[in-house]
Amino acid sequence: MFNRVAIIGLGLIGGSLAAAIRAHGLATTIVAGARSERTLERGKLLGLIDDGSTDFAEAVKGADLVFLAVPVSSMADSMAKMAPGLSGTVIITDGGSVKGKVIDAAINCIAEHISRFVPGHPIAGKEKSGVDAADARLYQNHRVILTPTAQTDTQATERVRALWAAVGAEVLTMAPDEHDRVLAETSHLPHLLAFSLVDTLARQGDSLDIFRYAAGGFRDFTRIASSDPLMWHDIFKENRDSVLRAVDLFQQGLAGFRQAIEQGDSDDMLAIMTRANSARAHFLALSARTSYTAALQLNDDRTNAIASDNTAMSNTVSSGHGRRVEFHLQPGGALNGSLRVPGDKSISHRSIMLGALADGITEIEGFLEGEDALATLQAFRDMGVVIEGPSAGRVRVHGVGLHGLKAPSGTLYMGNSGTSMRLLMGLLCGQPFNTELTGDASLSKRPMERVAKPLREMNAAIATTGKGTPPVHISGGQQLKGIHYDLPVASAQVKSAILLAGLYAEGETSVTEPAPTRDHTERMLAGFGYPVSRDGATSKVSGGGKLSACSLEVPADISSAAFFLVGASIAEGSELLLRHVGINPTRTGIIDILKLMGADITLENQRDAGGEPVADIRVKSARLKGITIPEELVPLAIDEFPVLFIAAANAQGDTILHGAEELRVKESDRIQVMADGLTTVGVENEVYADGIRIRGGQYGGGEVYAHGDHRIAMSFAIASLRATAPILIHDCANVATSFPGFAELASAAGLNLSVVED
Structure with missing residues (x-):
């Protein structure tokens, strides 16, 4: 990578970079400049450098890279001393912890080389210091911040970036003053x-x-x-x-x-x-x-x-470095016992939102402590709402009333949660302050215009990117007006966003949906004492009301239970009891579809929990058959289709799905990603624009890529119950977004699953 590298300052930072360059073969010759002959001799004895000098100009002669590893207070003096020896093409970088002063020193002392000066700051250290503490592994999995100026040559920056990456560091870029x-x-x-x-x-x-x-x-x-x-x-x-x-x-x-x-x-x-x-x-x-x-x-x-x-x-300065998480699954097994999956994510989101807007303290039990629901919780903390917990699923929300939210000090980060972003778009467009909503790389590719469009008809001021994706900018202070909106595509998130905006609008706001979708928002608004009218496919609210705090218990999430419903159905010798599962009729498409395929599922101990119907669900292994999935059931099982594809792969004959375009714009293109995984393990399938055909039968194993989509990862984990060879699933870190503890719960029930991460 470099012919001759000069390290000025041979302490822990400089010595460790010399050791790493040596270990990775990144330079032909390494020399050093230091004030002490003893330090240089020690560096040569340890094999860190080939030569060195106390004359910095001599040390840098012929170097194509110079790394300054001296205290910030010594930077100007060191630069001035080495300046006479610098070549006309040398790249210079540093490890100083204060960039403004270092850049000023460079402008004053090495001005003719300023275009090739790449300011940097490796974030690493040890309790010990000095040349004897040098460690070739010091920078592995640590971050290095580069702070190039407007004068810095792009190619010089890229060469320095490549050097740090080659020794195992994660390289980030910041403006010097921000650093x-x-x-x-x-x-x-x-x-x-x-x-x-x-x-x-x-x-x-x-x-x-x-x-x-x-x-x-x-x-x-x-x-x-x-x-x-x-x-x-x-x-x-x-x-x-x-x-x-x-x-x-x-x-x-x-x-x-x-x-x-x-x-x-x-x-x-x-x-x-x-x-x-x-x-x-x-x-x-x-x-x-x-x-x-x-x-x-x-x-x-x-x-x-x-x-x-x-x-x-x-x-x-980083939004988080993604872990590498893999699921390793051995084929076979059965699922047995009694278990309770985490709380319903949709209800957890709404419990925080409505609790925050209510008067009084709302007590929540069974809150889902997953990444998505926690993103909603954090957003309301950022807007001044006091929220105690979560602790073992218990949360206390100190409501501020419909008009009590405060402007956040910065951007509201939604992580991977599309529900958080879309519902908050409706709620925030009626506030007196401006907000910006952002998300992770996956969420930043997902469509937001289908929510923004009807909200603009209500006089909301909302801007997305040219592609209709996040970040979403919402201008406050708009007087919203009630509208009637006919949803072009069934979507509970769009419906909920409009109804939440309707709480702040003049007059009546109503939404008519082309097919039934989950009605948690309507049920929970009523539970908080806000009048909601429902007439067939139309839901209505009027602005000017108020919400009153209440106590509620979040039922177990049927979307999470779905993996076990399918797993116990396809694995011979299985019998599972899933406790306290929400069976809202707008969410039970998974049960209806599995029963049409021949699944042995019964509902026991049906009851009401805070306005939501719940039951214990017993499922036994059964011989499934392929079906053409009724299109009226598609919106009622939209989140569960990845694992339903696994059920289809184990059914006799063909299963055909149409009318599921929505799957293309989830955390991944779930139709194509599932099809790719099914092909990998040997399941015949044919992809349509709005669905898929899957031919059931015996299949093997292989390496599957979840593309960061938690439901893809969990679905292929369930597939291992009937596989004839091991399955390796890559990119599973986001399982925590919807189902924390999935691996432990599934393993306890009988899945042969191990998790590997670094």
């Missing part, structure tokens, strides 16, 4: 507070007793006060403006917390602490490169180790 601001807030400020707290207590007359009896929290928080004072003295000086802004921001927050305590304002105190609790969980998720839900279960020692001060910065 310094974020670093000040997430790394410099915590160190400043730790130094200040320990110093303040140490100056008390009884400091010995204070430290003797200090609890573990004091030890953990003040650990970073043991850092090198000289180094942090330099950092605070070099990044002074950003550090002072961070201190001011903290003082404002501290003053608000003090005022809440002084005035005994329980709501404010809870709001601060629940937001902080949630934010830390998200931080740990990013630090551990795992899901939010998995982070909540991580051992504290592990998370403390992962969430070190060095990684804090990198995790603040």
Whole structure:
């Protein structure tokens, strides 16, 4: 990759890069510049460098890459000393933690090379320092922030990016001033507070007793006060403006917390602490490169180790590095026993939304603690709603009323949740403030115009991208007007968004759907005391009402139960009892279709739970037959079709589906992705624009790609029950979005499943 690399500063950072370059064969020759001959001799003895010099100009002669690994306060002096030896084509980069000062030094000292200067900051470290601590693996799975300026040559940046990637780092890009601001807030400020707290207590007359009896929290928080004072003295000086802004921001927050305590304002105190609790969980998720839900279960020692001060910065600037998660399945097995799947995702979303808009405190049991529902919960926290929990499915929402939401301080991030984004579009277009809704890479490709179009007819001001996808910009302060809207395609999300906007509209808002869709929004509005009129296929609300807090229990999600309904149906010798499953008639298409195929399913102990019908569902293995799926059942099972395709693969004869275009615009193109997987394991199929034909019969195994779609991953896991060879499923991390604990629950029931992740 490079002929001659020069490292200026042979401590931990520079020495580790030299070791990594050597280990990966990325340079023919490695030389170093250091102030100490002893350091250079040690570097040669350890095999890190081929040669070195205390004369920096001499050290960089002939180098096609120079890496500056000296303190920020020494950057200008080091650049000036090496400048006479730099070639006209050399690329220069650095590892300084404050980019503004480093860039200023480069402009002043190496101006003729400024187009080939690529400012950078590797986020890695160790307790030990110096050349003897050099470690070729230091940068593996750590982040490196590049902060190129407007003058930086793109090719130079790409070569530096390629070098860091080659030694195992994840390379990100930021603007220099943004880097310094974020670093000040997430790394410099915590160190400043730790130094200040320990110093303040140490100056008390009884400091010995204070430290003797200090609890573990004091030890953990003040650990970073043991850092090198000289180094942090330099950092605070070099990044002074950003550090002072961070201190001011903290003082404002501290003053608000003090005022809440002084005035005994329980709501404010809870709001601060629940937001902080949630934010830390998200931080740990990013630090551990795992899901939010998995982070909540991580051992504290592990998370403390992962969430070190060095990684804090990198995790603040990244939306999360995706884990590689694979499902490994052995063929065969049966499903038996009694189990309860997680709470219904659709109802969990709406319980938070309506609880937040209600007057009073709403108590929720059975809340689904998956990524999607938590995205909704976090959005309302960001808009000033106090939410306690979730804890073992229990949540308390301190409602603010229909007009009590506050403007969020930033973008509302919906992760992978299309339900969150589409329903919030309706709810937010009636607010007095502006909002922006974003999501992950998958959600950012999904259509939002079918929601935006009817909302614009209500006088909402909504903008999407040119492709009709997120981010979604909503301008507040619009007076909405009630409309009647005939849905062109059956969609519970579009219907719900319109009805939620209708709560803020003048007059009556009504929606007529071409086929029945889930009616959770209508049922739950009524449960919160808001009048809803339903006449056949039309639902109506009028603006100007109010919601009253209530207690509700979220039933188990039939979409999650669907995997076990199919699994127990196809695996000989199976008998499962699925407890407390929601059987809302707009959601039972999966049961109706399986029964038409010959499944042995019975509903037991039918009852009502907070306006939603529930039952225990018993399913036994049965011989399935292929059918032509009635189109009127398609909207009632739209989310369950991936696993229904697996049922079809195990049925006698052909199963034919039409009228399911909606499957093309889910988390993936579920028709094509499922067809590809079925072909891989040996199931004959024919794809249509709006559906598929599947011929049932014996099939084998193979490698299947879920494309980040949780339902694809879980469906092929169920397929293993009748496979004749192992199945490997790639890209399964998003299973946590809809079904946390799936692997454990399925394994306990009898699935031969193991999870491999890194």
